[in-house]
Amino acid sequence: MSSDHKSHKPLMLGLTGSIGMGKSTVAAMFEKAGVPVFDADAEVRAMQGPDGELIPAIEAAFPGSTDSMGVDREKLGALVFGDKEKLAALEAIVHPAVAAKRLKFLNSNADAAMLLFDIPLLFERGGEEGFDAVIVVSAPPETQRERVLARPGMTPEKFEHILSLQVPDSEKRERGDHIIDTSTTLAETKAQVGALVEQLLAKDRI
Template sequence: MTGPLIIGLTGSIGMGKSTVAAMFEAAGVPVFDADAEVRAMQGPAGALVAAIEAEFPGSTDETGVLRDRLGQEVFGDTSALARLEAIVHPAVARKREAFLAEHLDAPLVVFDIPLLFEKGGHASVDRIVVVSASAETQRQRVLARPDMTPEKFAHILSLQTPDAEKRERADHVIDTGQSLGGTEEDVIALIAQLRADAANRDPL
């Protein structure tokens, strides 16, 4: 048995990746949400709270990680960010492996990973789907978020692989700059194609 075709779903901030991930899930495709796993492990009694508190004293309380306070500690500090990632990334990888083990019978699974290219995750998936829209649409969406500033947006973009490069490296691109219905039609068509591809693979 070959196991599922592993789809890496990614996209820059504000491109609509979470919306597209929800469309995959609604169509019956198991989705591993890396960000959601991190939030759970950083929440009340979360598995990473003690380790994060030890590395960044005062960054947690009984509710879990104080995301704003921790964000201030690592924002713009590459060394601090690396120390945080050394705690978080191995834990997420273990969760992802467990998720895959649970869904070995599925034809497809989606790994929803925001920093797929930036952290090397693209090497461990079979297909890459990039969610994209125009730079202007992206900017409007992001700056409409609470507590977002042009400076913060610029900093986040500086940490991400440029959208044009992501599109070039993708196997498939989903355009979220169109209507929601149009995007959903594209996702459904892509799922059908990927399921056919999964069925036609040669067994190991």
């Protein structure tokens, strides 16, 4: 690939990490460092929130699942839980809308040096091939446990269940290209992010 071509194709970065590792905090640090960030989950929340663009389609397919605040997650969850056909119908509404948002994001930031995609289940869904590099946000198990159990409504049982559905942190660390350690102070984590951005920019210029 010529450097000419590289100059106008952003470096595609995937950001992932298990629950409680500080991924959202790190994504915000990349954004502050000037890297455009696409957060698919946040896009879905906005489209399913008050006056969200997906509300009419979701209400039509699942009557009673929305109100003035947008999608009632509990009601919708109860309607689709364990029903493959209903889940597929919901995904048929949500996925194309997210794909359109992603395309708009790519087009709007075509001149950026790099783009960051915040994807919690990147390894679980096998999407790492689509990125130039994957960044894993990580911290020791005891730090992770402490953070997650401090969340409202979280129990040790819920935490264990979530962990059982996620690729282990140790495996993510092995499979990732870069690791951001969040067991340190926020200032040190920010320094790691800044250093990585510089490293990736320098590599991309070669």
